Amino acid sequence: MNESTPPKEERSAALSGLGTSRKRVEDARFTQGKGNYVDDIKLPGMLFGDFVRSPYAHARVKSINTEKAMAVPGVHAVLTAADLAPLSLHWMPTLAGDKQMVLADGKVLFQAQEVAFVVADDRYAAADGVAAVEVEYEELPVIVDPFKAEADDAPVLREDIADQKEGAHGPRRHPNHIFTWESGDLEATEAVLAEADVVAEEMIYYHRTHPCPLETCGSVASMDKVNGKLTVWGTFQAPHAVRTVASLISGIAEHNIRIISPDIGGGFGNKVGVYPGYICSIVASIVTGVPVKWVEDRSDNLMATAFARDYWMKGRISATKDGKITGLHCHTTADHGAFDACADPTKFPAGFMNICTGSYDIPTAYLAVDGIYTNKAPGGVAYRCSFRVTEAAYFIERMIEVLAIKLGMDAAELRVKNFIKKEQFPYQSALGWEYDSGDYHTGWEKALKAVGYEDLRKEQAERVEAFKRGDTRKLLGIGLSHFTEIVGAGPVKNCDILGLGMFDSCEIRIHPTGSAIARLGTISQGQGHATTFAQILATEIGIPAEDITLEEGDTDTAPYGLGTYGSRSTPVAGAATAMAGRKIRAKAQMIAAYLLEVHDNDIEWDVDRFVVKGAPERFKTMKEIAFASYNQAIPGVEPGLEAVSYYDPPNMTYPFGSYICVMEIDVDTGTTEIRQVFALDDCGTRINPMIIEGQVHGGLTEALAIAMGQEIAYDEQGNVTTGTLMDFFIPTAVETPNYQTDYTVTPSPHHPIGAKGVGESPNVGGVPAFSNAVHDAFRAFGLTQSHMPHDHWRIWKTAESLGLHD
Amino acid sequence: MEKMHVKMTVNGKNVDLLTEPRTLLIHALREELGITGPHVGCSSSHCGACTVDMNGMSVKSCTVFAAQAEGADITTIEGLGTPDALHVLQEMFKEHHGLQCGYCTPGMITRAYRLLQENPTPTEEEVRFGIAGNLCRCTGYQNIVKAILEAAAKMNDMKESA
Numbered sequence A: 001m002n003e004s005t006p007p008k009e010e011r012s013a014a015l016s017g018l019g020t021s022r023k024r025v026e027d028a029r030f031t032q033g034k035g036n037y038v039d040d041i042k043l044p045g046m047l048f049g050d051f052v053r054s055p056y057a058h059a060r061v062k063s064i065n066t067e068k069a070m071a072v073p074g075v076h077a078v079l080t081a082a083d084l085a086p087l088s089l090h091w092m093p094t095l096a097g098d099k100q101m102v103l104a105d106g107k108v109l110f111q112a113q114e115v116a117f118v119v120a121d122d123r124y125a126a127a128d129g130v131a132a133v134e135v136e137y138e139e140l141p142v143i144v145d146p147f148k149a150e151a152d153d154a155p156v157l158r159e160d161i162a163d164q165k166e167g168a169h170g171p172r173r174h175p176n177h178i179f180t181w182e183s184g185d186l187e188a189t190e191a192v193l194a195e196a197d198v199v200a201e202e203m204i205y206y207h208r209t210h211p212c213p214l215e216t217c218g219s220v221a222s223m224d225k226v227n228g229k230l231t232v233w234g235t236f237q238a239p240h241a242v243r244t245v246a247s248l249i250s251g252i253a254e255h256n257i258r259i260i261s262p263d264i265g266g267g268f269g270n271k272v273g274v275y276p277g278y279i280c281s282i283v284a285s286i287v288t289g290v291p292v293k294w295v296e297d298r299s300d301n302l303m304a305t306a307f308a309r310d311y312w313m314k315g316r317i318s319a320t321k322d323g324k325i326t327g328l329h330c331h332t333t334a335d336h337g338a339f340d341a342c343a344d345p346t347k348f349p350a351g352f353m354n355i356c357t358g359s360y361d362i363p364t365a366y367l368a369v370d371g372i373y374t375n376k377a378p379g380g381v382a383y384r385c386s387f388r389v390t391e392a393a394y395f396i397e398r399m400i401e402v403l404a405i406k407l408g409m410d411a412a413e414l415r416v417k418n419f420i421k422k423e424q425f426p427y428q429s430a431l432g433w434e435y436d437s438g439d440y441h442t443g444w445e446k447a448l449k450a451v452g453y454e455d456l457r458k459e460q461a462e463r464v465e466a467f468k469r470g471d472t473r474k475l476l477g478i479g480l481s482h483f484t485e486i487v488g489a490g491p492v493k494n495c496d497i498l499g500l501g502m503f504d505s506c507e508i509r510i511h512p513t514g515s516a517i518a519r520l521g522t523i524s525q526g527q528g529h530a531t532t533f534a535q536i537l538a539t540e541i542g543i544p545a546e547d548i549t550l551e552e553g554d555t556d557t558a559p560y561g562l563g564t565y566g567s568r569s570t571p572v573a574g575a576a577t578a579m580a581g582r583k584i585r586a587k588a589q590m591i592a593a594y595l596l597e598v599h600d601n602d603i604e605w606d607v608d609r610f611v612v613k614g615a616p617e618r619f620k621t622m623k624e625i626a627f628a629s630y631n632q633a634i635p636g637v638e639p640g641l642e643a644v645s646y647y648d649p650p651n652m653t654y655p656f657g658s659y660i661c662v663m664e665i666d667v668d669t670g671t672t673e674i675r676q677v678f679a680l681d682d683c684g685t686r687i688n689p690m691i692i693e694g695q696v697h698g699g700l701t702e703a704l705a706i707a708m709g710q711e712i713a714y715d716e717q718g719n720v721t722t723g724t725l726m727d728f729f730i731p732t733a734v735e736t737p738n739y740q741t742d743y744t745v746t747p748s749p750h751h752p753i754g755a756k757g758v759g760e761s762p763n764v765g766g767v768p769a770f771s772n773a774v775h776d777a778f779r780a781f782g783l784t785q786s787h788m789p790h791d792h793w794r795i796w797k798t799a800e801s802l803g804l805h806d
Numbered sequence B: 001m002e003k004m005h006v007k008m009t010v011n012g013k014n015v016d017l018l019t020e021p022r023t024l025l026i027h028a029l030r031e032e033l034g035i036t037g038p039h040v041g042c043s044s045s046h047c048g049a050c051t052v053d054m055n056g057m058s059v060k061s062c063t064v065f066a067a068q069a070e071g072a073d074i075t076t077i078e079g080l081g082t083p084d085a086l087h088v089l090q091e092m093f094k095e096h097h098g099l100q101c102g103y104c105t106p107g108m109i110t111r112a113y114r115l116l117q118e119n120p121t122p123t124e125e126e127v128r129f130g131i132a133g134n135l136c137r138c139t140g141y142q143n144i145v146k147a148i149l150e151a152a153a154k155m156n157d158m159k160e161s162a
Helices: A008-015 A027-031 A081-087 A123-132 A186-195 A239-250 A276-288 A298-304 A389-407 A411-418 A440-451 A453-469 A529-541 A569-596 A622-631 A689-708 A761-781 A792-801 B025-032 B088-095 B105-118 B124-130 B142-161
Strands: A047-053 A059-065 A075-079 A091-093 A099-101 A114-120 A134-139 A177-184 A198-209 A218-224 A229-234 A257-260 A292-295 A307-319 A325-337 A364-373 A379-381 A474-484 A504-510 A516-520 A548-552 A603-606 A609-612 A615-621 A642-647 A656-666 A672-682 A740-743 B004-010 B013-019 B051-054 B057-060 B073-075
Touching: A027 B088, A027 B105, A047 A123, A047 A276, A047 A298, A059 A114, A075 A123, A075 A276, A081 A276, A091 A239, A114 A123, A114 A276, A177 A186, A186 A307, A186 A325, A186 A364, A198 A389, A218 A276, A229 A239, A229 A276, A239 A257, A239 A276, A276 A292, A307 A389, A325 A379, A325 A389, A389 A411, A389 A474, A389 A761, A411 A440, A411 A474, A440 A453, A440 A474, A440 A656, A440 A672, A440 A740, A453 A474, A474 A761, A504 A529, A504 A569, A504 A622, A516 A529, A516 A569, A529 A548, A529 A569, A569 A603, A569 A609, A569 A615, A569 A622, A569 A642, A609 A622, A615 A622, A656 A761, A672 A689, A672 A761, A689 A740, A689 A761, A689 B142, A761 A792, B013 B025, B025 B051, B051 B105, B057 B105, B088 B105, B088 B142, B105 B124, B105 B142, B124 B142
Parallel strands: A047 A292, A229 A257, A307 A379, A325 A364, A516 A548, A672 A740, B004 B073
Antiparallel strands: A047 A114, A059 A134, A075 A114, A091 A099, A177 A364, A198 A307, A218 A229, A218 A292, A307 A325, A474 A656, A504 A516, A504 A642, A603 A609, A609 A615, A656 A672, B004 B013, B051 B057, B051 B073
16 A cells, blocks of 8 residues: 555645645636626626715815706716715724714815715716716815924814814824824933934935725625625725624624625725725615615725825934944824824724834834824825834834944944844844844845845945046945834734734635635735635645635635735734644544544654554545545544634734845936845745745835835825826836845744745835935935935935035 | 717627717726726726737727727737637746736736737847836736746747747
8 A cells, every 4th residue: 555655745745735836826817807806796787886076185065966966867876975974874983993984074174085976877977977966165274284283273174073182092182183102111212312322313204105006996785675685895805894894884784794805906905994985885785776886996096095104203213332222212293184094903003113123122212103184085004014014114224224324334234233133032122022033134144145235335435436526427326124024913912903803714624525615814915815825724734735725705604804914814814724724634633543443643644644653554645534524423523524713823923034225326317227126035934935926026016116206295285196197106017127036934933834924025125125225325425314205306306405416 | 878889899709889989998898798807997098907909909998989999800818818728928927927916917918919919029128118008016027027028939939830
């Protein structure tokens, strides 16, 4: 019998399990145009809804006249706040403990705010209807600058809560103030800063931008009045949470609501929240009795649906003369727009911004974040990052550069001097986190070597001399970045969203013939879950990945989970998958022992089978065990082979990496040319290297966009000036460079397979690498700080302000 | 609004649409013909998710009226390969991980198909320039470019051996 058993390696390879660059199972449908995105859904009798949106950033709504719109051919209904009020649906709760208007209730607070919802035969008739709705506005003074929002004479934006002195996150000191969130020891930090040899101080602005997935947000709601069931298909990164929220705010019992996330065309945090369009499509379906689709257009998406960042971070960092960092102080003014709709765990109104001590052993630190209302769109989502982690990483990686300038030290050397050392892990940060594992020095040295750092510095010095001589008009920037993320939210003890603990889940059913289906509480938006989670399982249970179907996104069939964002799928649902797999294996062991007529402890796992210890010719494969579980009466063992795991992670995971960008800058045009980008990631155990590399390429490109041009900008009247793809920068294949990637592996000690998550690392690490390259190019000419995005115009202005055009 | 007849050939089949003069080609394809491979990403000709092949040219079907396609020969992603015989580009996109969320993919492959008709032996730079009208938010293009270059090489090999 043993002669026919293929060698271990061969059997292991046949599984396409952990660590293999398995080709994606999703690609067959996507490459043939057979994806099923929300706008592909077409139901009998379905109507289409579209919004009348506010042209003003702040105005009183004097009247809404829907008469002409109702007369437009094909228009079935026009909903306003007055129609939603009897259902108490004219406002909705936000994920951040605030509330948000579904449709304008008396006033509008940002440009493109939803004012009325027109339901018509198709999108063309709906557009006709939208154009025919007459709204009379009275303009009000506008606040676009968060630093002016708390003036005594500032207009009160949120009249609904003007008198509330207490918000969801503590006291409010002004009607336009949302919260103040503090972390760390203020007194000790001030004392350290006061006594320090050197203190560097700078305002670091991480501008407002937008995740802008290629597919916008949308939903199709279908209220079946016969059965009392509501089904909603939509672009939901957290379908189970959407079901609970929909139930709580609509009063429809949760078992009568089915939420389905079909294929999602990119999310990047944009599709975490609950938006007025979802609510209106549901109400419209209830009102009209037929399915109603809402799909926003690109400008709706950019102008109204979930911006990201907009953090003004005032930093002070102190060090000894020889460059040992002693303290860090950060005060952040956070522009949240008109409603606090940040998608953060409830107890963290500024997300995990307190990871802002970064990769460094900083003994004393303090952070305060003030959330402020302005006349801008709500949001504050984690655009390809864990909650506010990219802001934190950008802040500390800029502060390190600023400190290096102040100390007259090489910025790479300053980092090495202050990195948390390998032997310090698990490391307790001054702001309260326990970093699980790390080895920063190894990756950093590898990265410096890969780019030839010392030679680059020599070349840069020569370039500066040549520039001064007038031999060149191009400068060379070397952008350094070492990031530490905090992802995988998170432990239920301190992480919840609207009271829902941030665990995640996996349910596995093994079929009689030895193939399987696994369902998870997460939802892929391009990450390739159907490919990678099957790999985790293949290794755990010895069934080839290609024999495992993976399903997510249907709340009627998938186990409850909090969804996919904040790089939490692998750390949390990936762990649940491994744990559920281990439950399957534990039961399989009992079955195998029974079949082999030995004690459970006398057999051991061997890739895809249990073998009798010391007698490898006696074994039962997982396939045989699966069949037996369905046809044998085994004493004390229930029939079937299924398991479910709800995984509450004991800690976050802390991926890290070393990124370096080499950039040429034309001083006269402000144009940039990226010569090299080197990205070394450590995401712990690697599940699928091909997919990891793809995630790194994509995240770096989003980082490039953010750092170099992508922005949601407002004029003084609160008009969005970047509301189309004409103005909102998305790099094409021409602007995007080729990337070099590398890795180290430092497994997470608390994760069942040691994986940490990677999807967001390249964005978190990439933004400071690109931005630091721009700054570094001008360092020799006295630049310490300039604000992103570094588009050609801003770079030209920087050169101008430094006198380089004279 | 009064409707009009528009006749065209889509993926080798003759179709006769009765549609409003203002109907955009992308909506005619997606909503009236059920061809949902091409997607809408921006409705302003920037992103290329709606790219189809029309009379031997790549066009962004979000800014073409269906009426303008009267008599046209149109190929969409659905017309490039079959499940049993994928187009080389479809195979190479999978092989080189040239897609993630899949939303840009039909337009991207349809554009690449025309690009390789126009220039069967492109350089990397020519590929990058040739797909600059198609945006991808997920991949950073590196693997897309690799897939297209590899597809070009394979298509040329096939031609030579034929």
